[in-house]
Amino acid sequence: MPPALRSLRRLALLALTAAALTMRTADGAITLSADFDQGGLDLANSSVAGTTVTLAGRDNFNPGQWKWLYFRADGVAGLTPQFRIGDNFNTGASSLAGHAMVYSYDQQSWEFFDNNTLSTSQDTFAFSNQQPFNGDSVYVAYGLPYPTERVAADVQSRASSPWVSPTTTGDASLVIGASPGGIDDLGRTIGPHDLYGYKLTDSASPATTKKKVVLFGGVHANETLGNYTLEGLVDFLDGDSPEAARLRRLAEFYVYPMVNPDGRFAGYNRSTVESPTVDPNRAWDPPLYDSVDEVRTVATAALTDTGGDVDYVIDFHSTVNGKEGHFGYVLPAYQSDPLWQNFLDLEPSVRTLTALLQDDTGAKFGRDQLNAEFSITLETQFLAGENIDRFLALGANLGLAFEQTLRIAGDLNFDHALDAADWQLFLAGADADLSQLSAVDAYAAGDLNGDGFNDLIDFDLFKSAFLTAHGPAALAALLAGVPEPTSLPLATLASTTLAGVAAARRHR
């Protein structure tokens, strides 16, 4: 064969090989699956043609409408697939306007797709990337997933925290019961899951003076962002900051992180698996709880664990109804509550929407059954560009807001009052070496500004706080009993209330 012919033949072979490669993808080298924790896809009605992937959402709870999507695509390395799904979204196609789908290679860190287009004329939402995938398997979801295994791992890690303990209804593994499991809409058997509850506080201050806070999460199957926000709050509460250390002495937190693990595991749109037609956030109605076992278990545990008289309840949800940003459903009477106002100061973009507490929601249960003075639903939204760190930070700011709300400057024994007992602690700390103490123990000994000493600066801070709280006469009375701090007759002050001191001075 002449050399020219040989190279022609080689070119033809190369062309054939290239054609074969293209054929392989055109034949459907991309495969789809969703049989994993929180996977959600109607696989039977989805299809792949080349790099065009047509998806069908599952329509449990609202027939003909989807509200969650989470699947794995294999065989995508080097490809830029075009994904599309119908715009028959549960709260209307307009809810998809401005939405961005996410993808991940490891189910841990997530990125937003580059191109996300709602076409109401074609009844589709299409999404794709500019660059090819660099891994062969990619996970794709409607929003940042939060599978049940993340809850289990998080609770397991909390169990060894010095601040976490079982509740009355819980065991050493922080388990308060089990979900019922069931058969899901795809015919799969979903096994029971542990239901968790635990208490987070610092036992160095007595339970009798602490505020009680109840936190619910994971009521709605697809509302994963609420779980991230709750996790961020618990990270803060369980953390090393001086604010968290003070807050743990001011309050005890009862955490029920996942009310609906079956629905979450099965990748459901909203409901539990056992009661697929019941909205679990309309089932907080004792004593029957609409026969939603998970809600009944968690609600009755919260009643038993707390004694049914708490101060705050926050139910962590996410909404998919729009892209206007995160908000709280807040009863008008609660909207000026210092906790909510402090949170808004830290998170100015969070909006306040009015709740009426007429439906049998977790928030209504908080007010009516747990007798909370403040009970709200916190709604976070899937917003393009807002990733996991955003929701963890949102939760941490809620923790800061709690500390700012509950702390009283100079309240050294954390009993929510600034009085003579704190003054005694302050004076006792004036001669003590605080250098080896933790920040919160130093604070309890009069180091109000956190510099490691109880000195004149702290004395001025204490006096200023006392003046603000009780006025000049009471401050003068307090100080009059103490000509010189180092020679204070502690025993006499210990047996004398501040009011008593003030009254005695008035009668002179």
Ligand SMILES: [Zn+2]
């Ligand atoms: Zn919800």
